[in-house]
Amino acid sequence: xxxxxxxxxxxxxxxxxxxxxxxxxxxxxxxRVWAEExxxxxxxxxxxRPRSYVLEMLPYPSGEPxxxxxxxxxxxxxxxxxxxxxxxxxxHPMGYDAFGxxxxxHAIKTGQHPRASTExxxxxxxEQFRSWGISIDWSxxxxxxxxxxxxxxQWIFLRLLERGLAYRKEAAVxxxxxxxxxxxxxxxPGGFCERCGSAVESRQLEQWFFRIxxxxxxxxxxxxxxxxxxxxxTMQRNWIGRSPGAEVVFRCESxxxxxxxxxxxxxxxxxxxxxxxxxxxxxxxxxxDSAEVREYVDRAISASxxxxxxELREKTGVPLGRTVTNPVNGEEIxxxxxxxxxxxxxxxxxxxxxxxxxxxxEFAGRYGxxxxxxxxxxxxxxxxxxxxxxxxxxxxxxxxxxxxxEIVEWLASEGRGRAAVNYKLRDWLLSRQxxxxxxxxxxxxxxxxxxxxxxxxxxxxxxxxxDFAPRGRSPLAxxxxxxxxxxxxCGGEARRETDTMDTxxxxxxxxxxxxxxxxxxxxxxxxxxATWMPVDxxxxxxxxxILHLMxxxxxxxALADLGLLGFQEPFANLFTQGMITRDGAKxxxxxxxxxxxxxxxxxYGADTAxxxxxxxxxxxxxxxxxxxxxxxxxxxxxxxxRLAVEVAGSEGxxxxxxxxGEPGRQHRASPALRKTHWAIDKVTGDLRDRFAFNTAIAAxxxxxxxxxxxxxxxxxxxAGRGQLRDCxxxxxxxxxxxxxxxxSEVYELMTGRRxxxxxxxxxxxxxxxxxxxxxxxxxxxxxxxxxxxxxGASENEQERLARASAKVAAQIDGxxxxxxxxxxxxxxxxxxx
RNA sequence: GCCCGGGUGGCGAAACCGGUAUACGCGGAGCACUCAAAAUGCUCUGCCCGCAAGGGCGUGCGGGUUCGAGUCCCGCCCCGGGCACCA
Numbered sequence: 050x051x052x053x054x055x056x057x058x059x060x061x062x063x064x065x066x067x068x069x070x071x072x073x074x075x076x077x078x079x080x081r082v083w084a085e086e087x088x089x090x091x092x093x094x095x096x097x098r099p100r101s102y103v104l105e106m107l108p109y110p111s112g113e114p115x116x117x118x119x120x121x122x123x124x125x126x127x128x129x130x131x132x133x134x135x136x137x138x139x140x141h142p143m144g145y146d147a148f149g150x151x152x153x154x155h156a157i158k159t160g161q162h163p164r165a166s167t168e169x170x171x172x173x174x175x176e177q178f179r180s181w182g183i184s185i186d187w188s189x190x191x192x193x194x195x196x197x198x199x200x201x202x203q204w205i206f207l208r209l210l211e212r213g214l215a216y217r218k219e220a221a222v223x224x225x226x227x228x229x230x231x232x233x234x235x236x237x238p239g240g241f242c243e244r245c246g247s248a249v250e251s252r253q254l255e256q257w258f259f260r261i262x263x264x265x266x267x268x269x270x271x272x273x274x275x276x277x278x279x280x281x282x283t284m285q286r287n288w289i290g291r292s293p294g295a296e297v298v299f300r301c302e303s304x305x306x307x308x309x310x311x312x313x314x315x316x317x318x319x320x321x322x323x324x325x326x327x328x329x330x331x332x333x334x335x336x337x338d339s340a341e342v343r344e345y346v347d348r349a350i351s352a353s354x355x356x357x358x359x360e361l362r363e364k365t366g367v368p369l370g371r372t373v374t375n376p377v378n379g380e381e382i383x384x385x386x387x388x389x390x391x392x393x394x395x396x397x398x399x400x401x402x403x404x405x406x407x408x409x410x411e412f413a414g415r416y417g418x419x420x421x422x423x424x425x426x427x428x429x430x431x432x433x434x435x436x437x438x439x440x441x442x443x444x445x446x447x448x449x450x451x452x453x454x455e456i457v458e459w460l461a462s463e464g465r466g467r468a469a470v471n472y473k474l475r476d477w478l479l480s481r482q483x484x485x486x487x488x489x490x491x492x493x494x495x496x497x498x499x500x501x502x503x504x505x506x507x508x509x510x511x512x513x514x515x516d517f518a519p520r521g522r523s524p525l526a527x528x529x530x531x532x533x534x535x536x537x538x539c540g541g542e543a544r545r546e547t548d549t550m551d552t553x554x555x556x557x558x559x560x561x562x563x564x565x566x567x568x569x570x571x572x573x574x575x576x577x578x579a580t581w582m583p584v585d586x587x588x589x590x591x592x593x594x595i596l597h598l599m600x601x602x603x604x605x606x607a608l609a610d611l612g613l614l615g616f617q618e619p620f621a622n623l624f625t626q627g628m629i630t631r632d633g634a635k636x637x638x639x640x641x642x643x644x645x646x647x648x649x650x651x652x653y654g655a656d657t658a659x660x661x662x663x664x665x666x667x668x669x670x671x672x673x674x675x676x677x678x679x680x681x682x683x684x685x686x687x688x689x690x691r692l693a694v695e696v697a698g699s700e701g702x703x704x705x706x707x708x709x710g711e712p713g714r715q716h717r718a719s720p721a722l723r724k725t726h727w728a729i730d731k732v733t734g735d736l737r738d739r740f741a742f743n744t745a746i747a748a749x750x751x752x753x754x755x756x757x758x759x760x761x762x763x764x765x766x767x768a769g770r771g772q773l774r775d776c777x778x779x780x781x782x783x784x785x786x787x788x789x790x791x792x793s794e795v796y797e798l799m800t801g802r803r804x805x806x807x808x809x810x811x812x813x814x815x816x817x818x819x820x821x822x823x824x825x826x827x828x829x830x831x832x833x834x835x836x837x838x839x840x841g842a843s844e845n846e847q848e849r850l851a852r853a854s855a856k857v858a859a860q861i862d863g864x865x866x867x868x869x870x871x872x873x874x875x876x877x878x879x880x881x882x
Numbered sequence: 883g884c885c886c887g888g889g890u891g892g893c894g895a896a897a898c899c900g901g902u903a904u905a906c907g908c909g910g911a912g913c914a915c916u917c918a919a920a921a922u923g924c925u926c927u928g929c930c931c932g933c934a935a936g937g938g939c940g941u942g943c944g945g946g947u948u949c950g951a952g953u954c955c956c957g958c959c960c961c962g963g964g965c966a967c968c969a
Contacts, residue, residue, distance in 0.1 A: 238964095238965090239965095239966090279886075279887095280885090280886050280887070280963085280964075283885065283886065283964085283965095284885095284886090284964060284965080287885080287964080287965060287966095288965090290968065292968070292969085294969085310969080311968095311969070312969060313968095313969065314969080325969095364967080388967090389967045389969095390967080390969080391967075391968070391969090393968085394968045394969075395968075395969065399969050400969080401969085402969090406969070407967090408967055408969075409969085411967095471968075471969090472968090473968055591963085591964090594964085595964095664894090664895095664906085664907070665894065665895085665907095666894065666895060667895090670887090670888085671962080671963095672894080673894075675893090675894075675908080677893090677894095677907095677908055677909075678893095678894065678907070678908060680908080681906095681907045681908055682907075684907095685906095685907085688922095691922085734898085735898095738898085739898075741898085743894095743895075743896085743906085743907095744895095744896065744897095744898095744905085744906080746906080746907095747895090747896075747905065747906035747907075748905090748906080749906095750905095750906055750907070751905075751906065754906090757923080757924095758924095823902080824902095825901075825902045827901085827902090827949085827950070829949075829950085830901095830948090830949060830950040830951095831950090832902060835902070856936095867949095868949060869949090870901090870949050870950075872901055875901060875902085876901050876902080876950090878901085878949055878950065879949085880949045880950095
């Protein structure tokens, strides 16, 4: 069976349920079948089929699903369906990223427990996903807030703690004054809280961190081993921000202190004419505690990140009245404190080379410091390019790139420096002073210090509390009975850790849990992971390009190092879908332009909503949702339905016409059958090789248009009717990944069988070949005529046919044909002089 | 400023390897069915000149390569996104 359809066995013909296309009847019918028969459940027992793990990013359940959810699941489901029918064993699970601030903020406002509101949302999401007909293995459903899940989140935390990959330290951290919690620095890009948008502050606090910086190089290098969109790879690369360079030590004789600095340009060392400390540098006031310095430092530290980083802000600073010694030439150069130097990067101190650095140049101009050129090239200073070195002692005349390593070696041999690499990436700050998250499973014992809760005592469950408002510490701290506990080590009185984990920890490993979601003895079995991981196709929004995707990659590598996983990367392929906008703008509650998928599903049916969102444009682009467009797609589905009903009703009709005379010829190559196989080829390619759902649906529209054109003639004969039935069944079969309900219904109507139990159709290559092709004839590259030629005609034959065209002859007229270009089966171009 | 995308009819878009630009859908016009309307089916629909046959022009702008460029190269303009004092 090549076209995926054959005539039904006698007696199995279905009759249409309704005359009009009525999704409110068709869709629940199939949803019931899939739910009752648990059609999409898949076992962990391997069989001969190749496996495929298709996964959309874990949704945060808030209210009800929005258009973005409809899009991501329409994409993922189309893929999952296609792969199943292409003979793969497909894992396509669902769960909820259920801890988080919105539910907790809601609780603060209304008093409703975050668990109650979250679970109400989950019920909404679950119900709507069912109503969309998404093919989910519900036996693996999970919520990150369930003790059965977060028990293992805590277990993972303890493994990292044992390895020294989780640790506590006091540091300047990002504090969101509105959410009253600390944040990871990547969760406050540009100085604003990622969640609530308020300007963040800097605070000195002791917090929990994951040592993600240990993995910086591997996170960078392994990007080469995964197939991800280039822009996401670039964003991760930039975020890691690896800079090779050197550490160079400058000595301050008067204070008797060595100051190491990081530089990417040790080749410009001879041009260093001053030295700068960040305002946060702990030594500043020790070097000079004048009122002026004190005031400058205070102001710089209290400034919000966005004030300090303001683009047009002029460089400011204060001289410290001290000098350091430039190790390459022994010169004493002045020290400054200036806020363009950041404490978080490098050592919080820099050597300044104004001739070859724009920022240093600007500062030197304002403070009258010497600008000394040490690299030749460029018309004016600052010059940041390469060239021969000058005023650089023994390196004069050498090209800077070439002398680079030698300079570093020389510094090292003098004990004044070494090669070094710096990263922008910071350790992941994971503790949060909030209630609705996974408790950090440690206790603080006055005798033993920080002690892990033993594995057998997990999970450490969230206590029930009444007041969720944060007050600069976790609301958990108020649950005295819960906080007070005994030390697992010495048995003495101890207190529980009251911070909870960043919810990004929860979502950094859920894809592992899906593989073995009901395992209550361990987080996962080796066999389950071996069966499914890594995820073959991960699908989600580009807004997670850095946070979620970096964290999940880190945790995977850390768990692999602990011997708990056998792979280094969680997501082999990534697809980022574009946003759904409304009148060109992002949908948001504040704009009041949110449209819920629900209204469209209720009005047009899930199949229409799903197809429309895929048809609107390439899935990785942003797309504007318009009401007019939906109607067109709905008309297409209704048209297929009507054709199917008509074909089903035509069975008893006598072959009244006289066109039954040449059944053989019709069988061999009716245009409808050819078009059907063209559509098989097109849809398969669009689904298998690209994510071109829009053109796949367009191809099915074309097919249907052709079938309508030929319908009357085909219905007139017995053979034609059979063939039309096959064509409609195949159309339904190809449509199934996008419109599973209608696809199932029409297929059943045509064949009596269930479409998802059928192999994906295969195009017959003989039916893809044309007997006659149209040849484009050009004169000097301009289209002049089209002629017909037998497929596979020789170049000479093609040229002969092209020359026979009167229009072409008129164009050539008196001219001389100097060259003829022939593209087989496509084109002939006469070059005329 | 740097790094990614993108710019094609009235609109969403297609053209996958340099070979018929505008598939498919929306919108618009017309015809059929109807007492009428809706629904449905069919036809037309890039711009300009022309009664027509036909011709010219057309993928943000300017150049280039090529028999032939939406597609490749160089230089710009505009829109969207990311990063942005990271030494």
